[in-house]
Amino acid sequence: MIFMKNINTEYYCPRCQSRDVIDYGDYIHCLNCELDFNKELIGQIDDEDILSRQELGGFTKAFEDDFERPKKRKKPLE
């Protein structure tokens, strides 16, 4: 898998409007905020409503933890 790092992108950071972003294909990384934004969200919803991948990931992680916790619980030996 080759990731093309392209500084000269038409995208800009929806959070700080900076054009110092790296184009990773599916998402952009803002060098100012150090946040990643999914391209599919950009232009679809208002810039201020776009959540970074870090913020979205936090929600997903918490969600997964809730589901994983019961599985990790050891059954008492009978």
Ligand SMILES: [Zn+2]
């Ligand atoms: Zn930014």
